[in-house]
Amino acid sequence: MSAPLDTVKHAAETPETGLPWAELGLKEDEYARIRDILGRRPTGAELAMYSVMWSEHCSYKSSKVHLRQFGEKAPTEGPGAEAMLVGIGEQAGVVDVGQGYAVTFKVESHNHPSYVEPYQGAATGIGGIVRDIIAMGARPVAVMDPLRFGAADHPDTKRVLPGVVAGIGGYGNCLGLPNIGGEVVFDACYQGNPLVNALCVGVMKHEDIHLAKAAGTGNKVILYGARTGGDGIGGASILASETFEDTDGKPAKRPAVQVGDPFQEKLLIECTLEAFHAGLVVGIQDLGAAGLSCATSELASNGSGGMRVELDDVPLRDSSLSPEEILMSESQERMCAVVEPGNVDGFLAICEKWEVTATVVGEVTDGDRLEIFWHGEKIVDVDPKTVAHEGPVYERPYARPDWQDALQADDPARLPRPADGDALRAAALALVSSPNQAAKSWVTDQYDRYVLGDTVLAQPEDSGMIRIDAGTGLGVAVSTDGNGRYAKLDPYEGARLALAESYRNVAATGAQPLAVTDCLNFGSPEDPAAMWQFAEATRGLADACLELGTPVTGGNVSLYNQTGEAAIHPTPVVGVLGVIDDVARRTPMAFREEGHLIYLLGETREELGGSAWSQVAHGHLGGRPPRVDLERERLLADILVSASRDGMVDAAHDVSDGGVVQALAESCLKGGKGARVVVPDGLDPFVFLFSESQGRALVAVPRSEELRFADMCAVRGLPAARVGVVDGEALEVQGQFVLPLAELRSAHESTLPELFA
Amino acid sequence: MARVVVDVMLKPEILDPQGQAVQRALPRLGFEGISDVRQGKRFELEVEGPVDGSALARIRELAETFLANTVIEDFTVKVRETDGTERAVAGTDIPSEGAPA
Amino acid sequence: MARVVVDVMLKPEILDPQGQAVQRALPRLGFEGISDVRQGKRFELEVEGPVDGSALARIRELAETFLANTVIEDFTVKVRETDGTERAVAGTDIPSEGAPA
């Protein structure tokens, strides 16, 4: 750069110099506020920092006013409330799981980058969420990947899906983190806007919890990990605040995509945890979106003092970078630590052991300014709070879209239904082989689920389960769920349904649900309809978390998932974490023993709005989603957890999209055992098989436990109907149809390989 | 049959973990004097028929749309001469300091 | 600073699934007339100092012991000329039908 350095002094002397605030994604009033805060125009470097930190992605400016409900309505009693150790606001929330252990978990999106460069976009998505977890002082122990793509047979899905899956596997496998679950959903609404969400779970002892703050004058700020390069510059603001689609023939704002280095990240994990355990760290922060701008301003504003940073000391991969670019770079695999002067040598020695580059780049100062120097000149002088926490907050206008009523009025009751056994059989086969309901092993077989040796349940199961103490058998279970079709029909209920399903999935495996993380994927907040969906879903999730006593511990918002006018379905993805005292008591979903009795728990009503059947058979989306009864969900969960603890059930599988027939097929195929099933009296066979009423699960009960189990359900008031028995080599619905397991298996398992292999 | 080569390299500003891994290993192996290593992909295509302007244009398109992801990668199309020399073809992206395009 | 290129390709008798995958995709992309595709690796080394016989001998050794696994791979060492042409250096293995070694 040949222009003179834009120092703080220079900025004060040249108030009229114009800066490219609009190109950096700032609005006019936002720029005016920056000038107000500083009492002068910002320097180029300051503008870079404010623009990335005030972007939608980093500042949550459109979503903040709604997200507050997660705190305001946080449950104050129940196991979840009691277990909360660290709540929203830190890199990830922390939950007490007993025996001195704490667990941290969080889901994040990497949607846009994964569309542009599927492999690297998805890979760096895993990298980013893992660093959030390490920054809490926890050892990452598992990852999950809720994914959504366009239509399964669309040519672009063939480009995006294999790349995304290879990227998640390539990064996660190389890091040595078992992948214990996720989702693969196809819907034309995600064409051009695939959703790549990534979740990481970490474990630590209570005393190891670390928060990102820079206390203690004289403490050193150490940047360690990869060198800083020119990748992803401006990515944070440009990616998250506006779409990168061509507008009016102007060249697209092509975001620079970052390339991940999982090996470097593996070293970061080991060296960070070793430094934590050696007691060498005061505060720590990962570098994610907004890179150094974010790390320095957040560390400084969460601490008590100020901070002084020498940008010349940042190790660079590309020596031609300008100071603004260094501040905005999103180079992956970097972390920032605050270390007492006496511990710096020890910290650097650990980095050296793991061959990780580490450099002191600054120190904590008294006072309350963040000052950044370049070639000896001051180029940033700000109150870090104004950068990190006092960004703009919008009350975006929102309005229920005018099409919502018509959509809800379009009830699936009008759709033709299978009329006899043969037609039900055909409908069942069509359902289990449809891309959304088909086996996902083509995807999950590309993920290591065994590494670390503590995976008790992985896919396909209702939730993934990890043992965290080999001595006592203490473990955690996590499930992620979301149903954009339900949320489109009713975003408030859709978010509650996502929580209900995830909660139920955790309980089905025998774990007590405790806490929630969420990734809210929506269209443009500048569109009042999408904003209404967001507001409704957030309200619904907050209400439901309060009712179920499962606090939201953290999460992520991804807006602007929209191409032109066409937004994705509102897609709140909910992750629920549960705890189980002894993983030996887990309940898997497979029917394993002939003769075990199959019970359907809960009530079946005719509920087909947004159902898998309506999509597969008719390409239909309309009506109302299934009713949510959270009191019932809690009762069902209590029964499932008790049954697991007391060894009353041998298998459990939640009933959700695809209904009972889908759940039966999955439990049969997993265990390689057939089932003979009878349609309960008073139920229409079609409704019994395909309805998606909530609050239900299938369980397999050994005959010796039947009395005890049925009694327990009766006493506690949970409807429980004996609907069949594990038996034979086919799924038979008596009086309707027989589906040999081999035929069922080939229908269920061949779809994804045929589409993507 | 003629051979056309497409070299695909990460753009200079993009991190190249593969090249870095090689470079970091060099001192351990006792190799000095190599200041940078970049690792990329090489595709050797056997072309039926003459390698004329239109064939090369098609290969360029193939490279651009399929062999390389131009968001992060540059590519070069080269024709292999009978003496084994490989000559970049005008009109293809040349990574960094390369020949005139 | 001079650039030396090491190309590493699987030996012809070793199955090259990556090259095959590219080839299989060609008709789907509407590309005809390419009868074979092989995919290999390309290393670009920035050499400090002169690229003379001894420097090239060292790079050859590096290629042989490290960059290629000669159980399954062949390699070629090339010097990049100022006009961008890459010329194979005598004495390096030439994959298949290449120039006289």
Next chain:
Amino acid sequence: MTTRIGVVTFPGSLDDSDARRAIGLAGGDPVALWHRDKDLHQVDAVVLPGGFSYGDYLRCGAIARFSPVMATVIEQAKAGMPVLGICNGFQVLCESHLLPGALTRNDHLHFVCRDQRLRVESADTAWTSDYERGQEITVPLKNGEGGYVADERTLDELEAEGRVVFRYLDGNPNGSRRDIAGITNEAGNVVGLMPHPEHAVEALTGPTTDGLGFFTSAVKKLVTS
């Protein structure tokens, strides 16, 4: 005295703690070895675990082979010390020329993780004496570059000398020549295989406990010898 079995940790090793756990469950005394340390700390045998040593960016195992610890492992292996290479460890053994051939990209180009049935073709190695020849076992397989290749002459030699130790059953998962999942050297002390016996040592976390035999074989052999 219990048998001391070392497990090397390279940067990027992932299954090192699992290998140590398996050794402990088999009654051995697991010893962690560090890649930069030439000293093997009086171990009786060595396991090179799975993972992505140094990121495996160049070729799997290519960089690990040149680490200080490997200089000693190679020397000791040649002197008869039992060495087991699992997955990435197998790749390191091939790169080190302790075992012939090489491992190439899976023919379908995808990483594959699955429960793999294998036939034990030789019970005459330091790591398989607790199995019967012809026994069928199931252990996890997880790799992206697991296709075993060698020239025909080497393959014939391996077969003729009974040095193919494991073969894949129920379909070849990666294009391995002659369905080879694992091999041994002439002396039978060095064994490499792609599947992961250390992930099949506990009923709760593995598909079976069939993998334990590797570690009990080594522990017993070393106690009796």
